[in-house]
Amino acid sequence: AERLIERARACFLGLALGDALGATTEFMTPVEIRMKFKVHRKIRGGGWLGLKPGQVTDDTEMSLALARALLEQGGWNLQAVAEQFLAWMRAKPVDIGATVRRGINRYRRSGELQTPYNDWDAGNGAVMRMAPVAIMTLGDDEALVRCALEQARLTHNHPLSDAGCLCVGRMVQAALLGADRFRLHQLTRGLVAEHPNFRFNNYHGQASGYVVETLQTVFHYLFTTGSFEECLIGVVNQGGDADTTGAIAGMIAGAFYGLGALPRAWLRRLDRKVREEVEDAAERLVRLSPARERL
Amino acid sequence: MKRIECIIKPFKLDDVKGALTNLGISGMTVSEVRGFGRQKGHTELYRGAEYQIDFIPKVKIDLVIPADQVDEIIEAVQKEACTGRIGDGKIFVSDIDQAMRIRTGETGIDSL
Amino acid sequence: MKRIECIIKPFKLDDVKGALTNLGISGMTVSEVRGFGRQKGHTELYRGAEYQIDFIPKVKIDLVIPADQVDEIIEAVQKEACTGRIGDGKIFVSDIDQAMRIRTGETGIDSL
Amino acid sequence: MKRIECIIKPFKLDDVKGALTNLGISGMTVSEVRGFGRQKGHTELYRGAEYQIDFIPKVKIDLVIPADQVDEIIEAVQKEACTGRIGDGKIFVSDIDQAMRIRTGETGIDSL
Ligand SMILES: Nc1ncnc2c1ncn2[C@@H]1O[C@H](COP(=O)(O)OP(=O)(O)O)[C@@H](O)[C@H]1O
Ligand SMILES: Nc1ncnc2c1ncn2[C@@H]1O[C@H](COP(=O)(O)OP(=O)(O)O)[C@@H](O)[C@H]1O
Numbered sequence: 001a002e003r004l005i006e007r008a009r010a011c012f013l014g015l016a017l018g019d020a021l022g023a024t025t026e027f028m029t030p031v032e033i034r035m036k037f038k039v040h041r042k043i044r045g046g047g048w049l050g051l052k053p054g055q056v057t058d059d060t061e062m063s064l065a066l067a068r069a070l071l072e073q074g075g076w077n078l079q080a081v082a083e084q085f086l087a088w089m090r091a092k093p094v095d096i097g098a099t100v101r102r103g104i105n106r107y108r109r110s111g112e113l114q115t116p117y118n119d120w121d122a123g124n125g126a127v128m129r130m131a132p133v134a135i136m137t138l139g140d141d142e143a144l145v146r147c148a149l150e151q152a153r154l155t156h157n158h159p160l161s162d163a164g165c166l167c168v169g170r171m172v173q174a175a176l177l178g179a180d181r182f183r184l185h186q187l188t189r190g191l192v193a194e195h196p197n198f199r200f201n202n203y204h205g206q207a208s209g210y211v212v213e214t215l216q217t218v219f220h221y222l223f224t225t226g227s228f229e230e231c232l233i234g235v236v237n238q239g240g241d242a243d244t245t246g247a248i249a250g251m252i253a254g255a256f257y258g259l260g261a262l263p264r265a266w267l268r269r270l271d272r273k274v275r276e277e278v279e280d281a282a283e284r285l286v287r288l289s290p291a292r293e294r295l
Numbered sequence: 296m297k298r299i300e301c302i303i304k305p306f307k308l309d310d311v312k313g314a315l316t317n318l319g320i321s322g323m324t325v326s327e328v329r330g331f332g333r334q335k336g337h338t339e340l341y342r343g344a345e346y347q348i349d350f351i352p353k354v355k356i357d358l359v360i361p362a363d364q365v366d367e368i369i370e371a372v373q374k375e376a377c378t379g380r381i382g383d384g385k386i387f388v389s390d391i392d393q394a395m396r397i398r399t400g401e402t403g404i405d406s407l
Numbered sequence: 408m409k410r411i412e413c414i415i416k417p418f419k420l421d422d423v424k425g426a427l428t429n430l431g432i433s434g435m436t437v438s439e440v441r442g443f444g445r446q447k448g449h450t451e452l453y454r455g456a457e458y459q460i461d462f463i464p465k466v467k468i469d470l471v472i473p474a475d476q477v478d479e480i481i482e483a484v485q486k487e488a489c490t491g492r493i494g495d496g497k498i499f500v501s502d503i504d505q506a507m508r509i510r511t512g513e514t515g516i517d518s519l
Numbered sequence: 520m521k522r523i524e525c526i527i528k529p530f531k532l533d534d535v536k537g538a539l540t541n542l543g544i545s546g547m548t549v550s551e552v553r554g555f556g557r558q559k560g561h562t563e564l565y566r567g568a569e570y571q572i573d574f575i576p577k578v579k580i581d582l583v584i585p586a587d588q589v590d591e592i593i594e595a596v597q598k599e600a601c602t603g604r605i606g607d608g609k610i611f612v613s614d615i616d617q618a619m620r621i622r623t624g625e626t627g628i629d630s631l
């Protein structure tokens with residue numbers, strides 16, 4: 001019961017930690033990272049965005065915007081989510097991806113809550129927002145599917161992005177409910193069966209924002225490491241879209257390994273306001289979910 | 296796609312840029328130009344003689360946008376850049392056949 | 408409306424501007440550019456070594472005019488800007504869909 | 520004829536110019552512009568305080584070519600100018616109605 005709230009906190013915090021840690025190495029290659037840091041393993045800011053240590057990017061901010069909408073409405077409300085995304089874009093965020101910006105702009109001008117299918121929408125911008133969705137629909141797979149696709153299609157409309165959202169959402173939920181490693185791996189096998197591009201057995205180190213490479217990176221390190229810290233360090237030192245691979249790895253690993261596994265040094269350096277809002281949102285989202293019965 | 300070219304008074308750049316980012320504009324290219332029109336340059340002392348400075352510093356904003364955003368953009372730029380005094384500048388709209396984002400090879404509206 | 412873009416040798420700016428104002432041209436926008444073409448850059452001494460200066464300073468005049476004035480403008484610019492030596496430059500004509508005077512909101516030919 | 524306008528990172532100018540001359544491009548016009556997009560400016564220390572420099576120096580290459588060369592030119596520029604990092608720039612293609620070589624009065628493709 002209390003464990004559920006703790007794990008939800010660890011999940012959402014894991015997302016923020018992965019974002020802040022990975023932002024330092026975003027767009028770098030593994031060789032460049034090695035030359036500059038040997039191994040990048042502490043929260044130090046910098047990166048191409050020139051961040052302060054512990055500052056987060058769009059991955060965490062959009063997730064918080066999404067959470068804020070659900071908490072204000074007391075439940076799922078896609079319009080409220082779109083409005084929060086628009087307010088976030090207007091507040092001049094530190095970074096915003098091209099596809100996300102186009103989607104929010106489309107909503108601003110037409111009021112439409114779904115972007116049309118686009119070949120170029122196979123980025124990871126919708127998957128990175130899955131933590132609050134997974135927590136709030138915990139206990140109801142049908143609700144997870146509906147809400148995951150609705151929020152994704154605000155900006156990304158592509159079968160690979162859709163499939164990625166559902167798989168990551170289900171992995172987070174399974175982990176929150178205490179699943180073991182084999183169960184999590186089984187969920188990835190389902191994804192690979194449906195979309196063989198996602199196969200990650202022979203991981204070659206590509207870690208771009210293409211959702212396939214993003215999830216291959218996340219799954220590779222998730223299943224070849226034994227702790228939250230090890231998983232995230234592996235992911236962010238792969239460079240590429242490191243803040244987002246870090247964030248996605250963080251939300252799954254956080255839910256899986258739990259609050260105690262989050263490195264204290266990292267938590268201390270995380271932006272204080274972000275940390276407080278994330279912890280508060282995680283708990284309140286659990287209390288909104290169908291799983292609240294178990295509390 | 297359309298190209299919108301705005302020639303404005305230099306001190307108006309920040310205001311116009313602000314209005315454009317509020318409309319979700321993802322990017323623009325800016326250059327310093329000199330304008331000649333009804334607005335007369337001031338006279339300047341140069342090597343002891345007074346010269347009419349005919350060409351007046353302006354800033355040119357070039358932005359390429361989807362065709363359906365043209366009216367809304369023109370309206371926002373005009374509102375922000377206008378002082379009511381001569382020399383406020385011009386907005387020109389022309390056609391862009393193709394566009395590409397060099398980093399990714401994306402083309403068309405997705406490249407903007 | 409048409410845009411006429413003239414890339415000319417910098418010392419020709421005053422002559423060309425003079426010819427254009429004689430034709431009643433109300434305004435234009437000018438920028439400094441560098442050209443690369445058949446005209447070879449000269450060599451320059453820079454920190455004791457000789458360098459080929461590949462890109463040659465040019466001036467670009469941008470003017471938007473009613474479509475029916477194009478031929479007369481091109482003729483005047485070419486006559487004034489020509490020296491007969493390589494590197495005299497180019498004139499390009501393209502289409503302008505819409506134009507607006509920022510100060511007044513006037514559009515079309517009245518905005519020029 | 521088509522105008523190809525390439526906005527690129529300044530250090531890429533020589534590489535792109537090299538690739539274009541290899542394709543037999545006879546000339547181009549270059550200008551310094553400032554870009555604003557997803558790429559963030561760096562912060563600079565100025566009188567003891569830190570400022571975000573929003574507009575980033577870019578180089579704009581303008582070249583007018585025969586319409587049938589467009590695809591090959593775009594491909595060459597993109598290949599040469601791409602670093603894979605944000606801010607690599609854009610390529611825009613638009614129509615040119617008429618062109619003239621000032622030195623000789625030649626028009627059309629012969630003027631390029
Ligand atoms: N026909 C034109 N073509 C291109 N640029 C022009 C033209 N006319 C004016 N401009 C530009 O617009 C600026 C303002 O024009 P001006 O006539 O001084 O004032 P206003 O637009 O307020 O009547 C000029 O400095 C010049 O940069
Ligand atoms: N294809 C082109 N597109 C755009 N500008 C060009 C092109 N070719 C030449 N120019 C511009 O015209 C100028 C003169 O060209 P150049 O070949 O040197 O001489 P000329 O026009 O006398 O044959 C160049 O410096 C450049 O600014």
Ligand SMILES: Nc1ncnc2c1ncn2[C@@H]1O[C@H](COP(=O)(O)OP(=O)(O)O)[C@@H](O)[C@H]1O
Nearest residue numbers: 322323358359398554555556557558605606607
């Ligand atoms: N809509 C636009 N219109 C005109 N120029 C643009 C536009 N968007 C971007 N640019 C130019 O392209 C450059 C690179 O854009 P940016 O968004 O930083 O990166 P990327 O193209 O790699 O996504 C900008 O600095 C600017 O000069």
Ligand SMILES: [Mg+2]
Nearest residue numbers: 057058059243
């Ligand atoms: Mg990010």
Ligand SMILES: [Mg+2]
Nearest residue numbers: 241242243244
């Ligand atoms: Mg990212």
